[in-house]
Amino acid sequence: MQQRIPSGSLKSTKPGAIISLIFSLLLGFVLLHGCKKEEPSTPEWHATPYEIDIPYGFPTNLNIPEDNPMTVEGVALGRYLFYDGRISGRSDPDSMMSCGTCHIQANSFECGINHPKYFGGFPFGVTGKPTPHVMLPLVNLVWNSSGYLWNGLVSNANSNPAYRNIEDLVWMGIVAEHEMDSDTNLSKQLIQNTSGYPELFYKAFGSETVTVKNMGRAIAQFIRTLISANSRFDKYLRGEVQLTPAEIQGFILFTTEEGADCFHCHGGDGNPLFTTHLFYNNGKDSLFTGPWEDPRDRYHITGDPMDLGAYKATTLRNIAVTGPYMHDGRFATLDEVIEFYSHHLVWSPYIDPLMHHIADNGVQLTPAEKEQLKAFIAALHDEEFLTNPDFGPPDKFPDEE
Amino acid sequence: MRSTIFFLLVTILFNTGCRKDPPGETVSTQKLILTFDFMIDGNPLQRDTLLYMNEAGNQYMVNEIQYFISDVVLHRPNGDPVLLDAWTAIHYIDSDLPDTRRWEVYDTIPAGSYDSVSFTFGINEAKNQSLMFLNPPESFMFWPEYLGGGYHYMKLNGKWLDTNSVVQPFDFHLGIGQIYAHYPDSIIGFVQNYFTVSLPNSAFSLPANGQQQITIVMNIENWFRNPNTFDFNHWGGDIMQNQEAMRLGCENGHDVFTSIVAKQGSIEQK
Numbered sequence A: 001m002q003q004r005i006p007s008g009s010l011k012s013t014k015p016g017a018i019i020s021l022i023f024s025l026l027l028g029f030v031l032l033h034g035c036k037k038e039e040p041s042t043p044e045w046h047a048t049p050y051e052i053d054i055p056y057g058f059p060t061n062l063n064i065p066e067d068n069p070m071t072v073e074g075v076a077l078g079r080y081l082f083y084d085g086r087i088s089g090r091s092d093p094d095s096m097m098s099c100g101t102c103h104i105q106a107n108s109f110e111c112g113i114n115h116p117k118y119f120g121g122f123p124f125g126v127t128g129k130p131t132p133h134v135m136l137p138l139v140n141l142v143w144n145s146s147g148y149l150w151n152g153l154v155s156n157a158n159s160n161p162a163y164r165n166i167e168d169l170v171w172m173g174i175v176a177e178h179e180m181d182s183d184t185n186l187s188k189q190l191i192q193n194t195s196g197y198p199e200l201f202y203k204a205f206g207s208e209t210v211t212v213k214n215m216g217r218a219i220a221q222f223i224r225t226l227i228s229a230n231s232r233f234d235k236y237l238r239g240e241v242q243l244t245p246a247e248i249q250g251f252i253l254f255t256t257e258e259g260a261d262c263f264h265c266h267g268g269d270g271n272p273l274f275t276t277h278l279f280y281n282n283g284k285d286s287l288f289t290g291p292w293e294d295p296r297d298r299y300h301i302t303g304d305p306m307d308l309g310a311y312k313a314t315t316l317r318n319i320a321v322t323g324p325y326m327h328d329g330r331f332a333t334l335d336e337v338i339e340f341y342s343h344h345l346v347w348s349p350y351i352d353p354l355m356h357h358i359a360d361n362g363v364q365l366t367p368a369e370k371e372q373l374k375a376f377i378a379a380l381h382d383e384e385f386l387t388n389p390d391f392g393p394p395d396k397f398p399d400e401e
Numbered sequence B: 001m002r003s004t005i006f007f008l009l010v011t012i013l014f015n016t017g018c019r020k021d022p023p024g025e026t027v028s029t030q031k032l033i034l035t036f037d038f039m040i041d042g043n044p045l046q047r048d049t050l051l052y053m054n055e056a057g058n059q060y061m062v063n064e065i066q067y068f069i070s071d072v073v074l075h076r077p078n079g080d081p082v083l084l085d086a087w088t089a090i091h092y093i094d095s096d097l098p099d100t101r102r103w104e105v106y107d108t109i110p111a112g113s114y115d116s117v118s119f120t121f122g123i124n125e126a127k128n129q130s131l132m133f134l135n136p137p138e139s140f141m142f143w144p145e146y147l148g149g150g151y152h153y154m155k156l157n158g159k160w161l162d163t164n165s166v167v168q169p170f171d172f173h174l175g176i177g178q179i180y181a182h183y184p185d186s187i188i189g190f191v192q193n194y195f196t197v198s199l200p201n202s203a204f205s206l207p208a209n210g211q212q213q214i215t216i217v218m219n220i221e222n223w224f225r226n227p228n229t230f231d232f233n234h235w236g237g238d239i240m241q242n243q244e245a246m247r248l249g250c251e252n253g254h255d256v257f258t259s260i261v262a263k264q265g266s267i268e269q270k
Helices: A015-033 A072-083 A166-175 A184-192 A197-205 A212-224 A232-237 A245-254 A334-343 A356-360 A367-378 A383-387 B002-016 B220-224 B243-255
Strands: B031-040 B059-075 B090-094 B102-105 B112-114 B116-121 B154-161 B167-174 B177-182 B185-191 B195-199 B204-206 B211-219 B257-261
Touching (some): A184 A197, A197 A212, B059 B211, B177 B243, B243 B257
Parallel strands (some): B031 B211
Antiparallel strands (some): B059 B116, B059 B154, B177 B185
């Protein structure tokens, strides 16, 4: 039965009064809600923000993705995962592999020529397949916005969102034949079933469910804390120590075109990262096609012929412990590297224009100058970074607590 | 009557309830847009190809250009010149980074007519301080402390065909020069090589609440001529520690830059 409107309720009301009523309601609504901010709902999960202290002279812009803010809990989880061989999806000690298997803290998170397993600093995967290039150090990467790997494949410029940042290097390392050669499903299942980890994932990301994405996020957060900024040269820049005369002479050689001419690509007093993170053909070879083609050089990312034979300029921080050198590890020692830049550059049409000493096959350093340059480079050694217990393997893994 | 009052109330609330701007203040919205271009011999720069011949007869290519301008001044026919954001407006231009080639000036610029535009090529002595730019790409322009500190005014990198018909790299880098007691050691003084550029034909009008675009064009070939013929075969591939070569380059810089003032209504959108 249709409900009847009581007679006289609206019918007897004047139109002006109705409009007034509507405006009254509107006014009330406006007064109540016009400028009021939404009350935040109380979150059940909360992670503690992790603040990165910017060292003196370092960039203030950090490469931290918006969807992976740094947290204390995320960094702590990332450290466990970085060193836990079960991330490879294997539990047999003979075939387990972690990031820390190859990235050795004492070698600036590179393999190093003294690695007990990877002789000469040439790593290989669990099946014995060698890596196409030698390693790059994991140091000060929170300031790298120009792409990761020797050719910058992993970059915000990559159209494929799976290849954008440090986070993505984790799944890549798990599945790469020349690294863990595994399956990400096995990895996350093993981590999920390891006691202690679900709780750590909840603390870091608000969910006990282990995902490859969150594994990558946590490890990336840990890697972003690996900051080296306390070498003798850093202390010199901060006015805390004086360099030796040999170090000073080496510094001058490093930062002058008529000296060793390192600074345009490898930084200096105005760029304490000691790299631009950019890509250069530095005159190692003259042939880049046919049998000499490297499908992992910069050219194969950009398609620009000027990038043939170009690779990332590595940071020179802790460089003494990060041999072998160049993308293919062709030089075992710093002496060989300095000798190369001094006398053995090779001309090609693709050599970077910054390599203007090519006409003389190099910068032509004297023996004394080579020693001075080495002395300065040694001043970029940061022992505190290489031994910081916060960056080393945990005493116990979560299931051992 | 009551409805009218309510209507007015609601209208007032909607219009003023959350506004932060102080009432009665007129905000000027006219905007100046500076864009940057590179040309050689009257044509747009084609990089990475030995297409060009300078006045000395060197066949050459350009691979990349990075430079700073600062102290941009807008000169008025009858009035004080307008200095764009006195300390902070040092603008970096990079041939590889399109974003750097468009500068939307956010200063409040009085509407009206302007006779010309001038700027400093590079950075003046007072402002050119080391570690002023901490972030790339500007920080990559640092000029080593030993050589005078601060930042490169310009890196113009390319290659030329030398007398042996070999393509050799050149780094035409300009910045603070050095005076040596014994080259290349024993620096006893520095030379500030920055200079003022007065853009020819840069008169423009900035309408109230409108915008004006001016394109600053670097005519690259002029770095190597007028009044000095710059020969790569003579000066070689690097000049940061060669004040005489930098002096010649900077003297040539007076007519390197020209301007294109966009017609009103034809402003390029980003």
